[in-house]
Amino acid sequence: MADENEAPENEDLDGEGAADRDLSSDEGDVKRGEVSDLPEWAQKIIHSLRDENKKRRVAFDELAKRAESMKSVDEVNELIAAEKAEQDKLRLEVARRDVMREFDVPDGLSEFVVGDTPEDMRKRAEALMTVMGERGKSRPVERRGGGVNGADTAGDGLPDDPRKLAEMVPRLS
Secondary structure, rough: OOOOOOOOOOOOOOOOOOOOOEOOOOOOOOOOOOHHHHHHHHHHHHHHHHHHHHHHHHHHHHHHHHHOOOOHHHHHHHHHHHOOOOOOOHHHHHHHHHHHOOOOOOHHHHHHHHHOOOOHHHHHHHHHHHHHHOOOOOOOOOOOOOOOOOOOOOOOOOOOOOHHHHHHHHOOO
């Protein structure tokens, strides 16, 4: 016969059959006692089941907390739509700056280069620069030579080269 502290050879030790066993006295009455009253092998099974249960409860609580902090599908879709709208707005701003550079629109007139597409902005920028070119035509800047190796192109008889001009100035001795 097996000792009271050892597990019987044919019994399942992983705890599946432990719940089905009755702890009964010779008369058939079920004992309701402490775990410490049970054989050592049964105590080990109960302790391991309690530890596993504790781990699962902790994991469930952590998942429940994470689930509470998660957003619903509708909230996520709203966030995605807001991000897409922001991206579209930024793309239009980049396109507007490209069009302004393409047509040499001054920064002060950027508020007039608007539209829903880059093509609309090009049309407005082209029209704006056409109007500005007719009204505010500036005369072209006369390019003269100059600098260290410049040539005399002004027609005033003075050289544009600063060294030659400095040679013409009388020196005081």
